[in-house]
Amino acid sequence: DAGITQSPRYKITETGRQVTLMCHQTWSHSYMFWYRQDLGHGLRLIYYSAAADITDKGEVPDGYVVSRSKTENFPLTLESATRSQTSVYFCASSEGLRYEQYFGPGTRLTVT
Amino acid sequence: GQNIDQPTEMTATEGAIVQINCTYQTSGFNGLFWYQQHAGEAPTFLSYNVLDGLEEKGRFSSFLSRSKGYSYLLLKELQMKDSASYLCAPDYQKVTFGTGTKLQVIP
Numbered sequence: 046d047a048g049i050t051q052s053p054r055y056k057i058t059e060t061g062r063q064v065t066l067m068c069h070q071t072w073s074h075s076y077m078f079w080y081r082q083d084l085g086h087g088l089r090l091i092y093y094s095a096a097a098d099i100t101d102k103g104e105v106p107d108g109y110v111v112s113r114s115k116t117e118n119f120p121l122t123l124e125s126a127t128r129s130q131t132s133v134y135f136c137a138s139s140e141g142l143r144y145e146q147y148f149g150p151g152t153r154l155t156v157t
Numbered sequence: 158g159q160n161i162d163q164p165t166e167m168t169a170t171e172g173a174i175v176q177i178n179c180t181y182q183t184s185g186f187n188g189l190f191w192y193q194q195h196a197g198e199a200p201t202f203l204s205y206n207v208l209d210g211l212e213e214k215g216r217f218s219s220f221l222s223r224s225k226g227y228s229y230l231l232l233k234e235l236q237m238k239d240s241a242s243y244l245c246a247p248d249y250q251k252v253t254f255g256t257g258t259k260l261q262v263i264p
Binding site for chain 1 (some may be wrong): 158187188190198199200201202205244248250252253254255256257
């Protein structure tokens with residue numbers, strides 16, 4: 046199916062564990078983004094990627110790692126999860142920075 | 158930050174018109190997006206303004222004044238399904254989202 050998907054949709058993990066959130070898009074969009082959304086903060090950009098093997102930091106990159114070996118995939122890894130990383134994570138893709146972003150359904154992550 | 162300012166909450170009546178304002182810093186500004194986000198769902202694109210003026214798209218219109226650092230989203234003939242958060246997102250090299258305006262439409 047065409048579109049942008051995220052997995053898992055829900056995840057509970059413990060402090061200190063590594064967790065990877067997956068994002069996959071079928072449009073061959075060059076740009077992909079990771080956001081977190083928390084009450085009172087809105088959507089905040091964690092990392093983005095302009096193309097395969099090109100990534101850049103956003104507003105809140107600390108504690109996160111990304112990679113983009115293939116155009117269609119953009120995984121986000123929390124190397125050592127902390128409670129402050131409890132949030133809803135959205136992945137998005139677009140044809141360019143000036144183009145509309147298409148968002149995935151989100152992953153609700155709880156760190157205990 | 159880019160000092161994006163929009164009201165936190167608004168309430169309007171079904172069938173009415175509502176205007177959601179957004180102000181932002183003008184330095185480095187390229188254009189402005191509006192997104193709609195229903196509770197528990199992902200944001201979806203509404204509009205992107207680059208030039209000054211009003212752009213109409215069905216019941217929704219978006220206005221931009223680049224020099225004043227001001228935009229608004231105008232929703233006409235409100236329907237219950239318009240109850241959602243509306244996110245103002247100025248484009249400064251990277252798109253930056255405001256905290257959103259939660260609109261409640263009441264009968």
